[in-house]
Amino acid sequence: MIKNGFVKKSVGTMTLSEKLQRLRSDRRLSLLEASRATRIQVAYLEYLENGNWEKLPAEVYVKGFLRSYGDFLGVDGNILIKLYEKEQEIRKNLEKNKNPERTRTKKETVNVSSFVFTPKKVAAIFTVLLALSGFFYLYKEVGSFANEPTLVILSPENNAEMEESSVVIEGKTEKDTILLINDHPVLVSDEGNFKELLTLQEGVNVINVKAINKFKKESVEVLNVSCHCSSNDNQTDEVSTMDQNQAVAGNEELWLEIKVDPGPVWLSVEADGNLVFSGTMLTGAVQSFRAKDKFMVSSGRADATLVSFNGKEAEKLSNDSGAVKGVIFDKNVK
Numbered sequence: 001m002i003k004n005g006f007v008k009k010s011v012g013t014m015t016l017s018e019k020l021q022r023l024r025s026d027r028r029l030s031l032l033e034a035s036r037a038t039r040i041q042v043a044y045l046e047y048l049e050n051g052n053w054e055k056l057p058a059e060v061y062v063k064g065f066l067r068s069y070g071d072f073l074g075v076d077g078n079i080l081i082k083l084y085e086k087e088q089e090i091r092k093n094l095e096k097n098k099n100p101e102r103t104r105t106k107k108e109t110v111n112v113s114s115f116v117f118t119p120k121k122v123a124a125i126f127t128v129l130l131a132l133s134g135f136f137y138l139y140k141e142v143g144s145f146a147n148e149p150t151l152v153i154l155s156p157e158n159n160a161e162m163e164e165s166s167v168v169i170e171g172k173t174e175k176d177t178i179l180l181i182n183d184h185p186v187l188v189s190d191e192g193n194f195k196e197l198l199t200l201q202e203g204v205n206v207i208n209v210k211a212i213n214k215f216k217k218e219s220v221e222v223l224n225v226s227c228h229c230s231s232n233d234n235q236t237d238e239v240s241t242m243d244q245n246q247a248v249a250g251n252e253e254l255w256l257e258i259k260v261d262p263g264p265v266w267l268s269v270e271a272d273g274n275l276v277f278s279g280t281m282l283t284g285a286v287q288s289f290r291a292k293d294k295f296m297v298s299s300g301r302a303d304a305t306l307v308s309f310n311g312k313e314a315e316k317l318s319n320d321s322g323a324v325k326g327v328i329f330d331k332n333v334k
Helices: 016-026 031-038 044-051 061-074 076-097 100-117 120-145 229-249
Strands: 149-155 161-163 166-173 178-181 183-186 193-199 203-212 218-227 254-260 265-271 274-281 286-291 296-300 305-309 324-330
Touching: 016 044, 016 061, 016 076, 016 100, 031 044, 031 061, 031 324, 044 061, 061 076, 061 218, 149 203, 149 218, 166 203, 166 218, 178 193, 254 265, 254 296, 254 324, 274 286, 286 296
Parallel strands: 161 218, 193 274
Antiparallel strands: 149 166, 166 193, 178 183, 178 203, 203 218, 254 286, 254 305, 265 274, 265 296, 296 324
């Protein structure tokens, strides 16, 4: 439209949600693929990309989702978090400016009705109840500030001895709490439950479980778990040797061995389209897998993930220090 000699153009700026959609679309990835790699529920990813912030859990989890999603999409998660904070601040300011008249009207209506229709005794009782509620809220907040968050480890027991090379860390804490296992973030459910699979190395494994609440108070539990899996490792070495010989002989079965150094590293492995491993591997931990047609590997730290395919010398999954998703190993890999 031309008016007074000037051309009128609309200027649009993508929101954070639109940018997330564009980044994923440009990489031709589905929400299901993103969910598998980041371990964020598909519904939460949809809320992020649609801007449905009110449907997401506490802000600390939203920031964690944005950081993980950013790493997966190849962008700086801290930039996404700053955009999120900026948009939330703008939204709050708009809401404040939008409803001043409505807020004032409500206050005036309450004041008038209390004077006109409420007896003095009822008004006094209401005042006392309001004061008690305020004191209770302050007492609760001060108690939360002073107390450390609840952290209970349900399994395994401390000084447990394992014959298998993996263990499930399961427990309970408070919701809206940040949970770290060996400094690796773990998702906590709305009920405060958590569950994480760890791959162990031979000998004593020290597992640090830390819960941090919104007041930065911490609770820490340290578990010592002994892994006596040398016999299993010997069997695995024999099987691995057989697999290598079969691979060299042209057998259709494929063999993959993954080692982590340094850890911990989150990994996901699919064999012939089936998820065969999803969890955290500690430093020095080793896992072996078989497939008929192909493997697909995703890692939270590509440069710390060493992969040996069909008996070849182990190589890094990638020289990238960040996350990598959907690396394929099949019969066409040389």
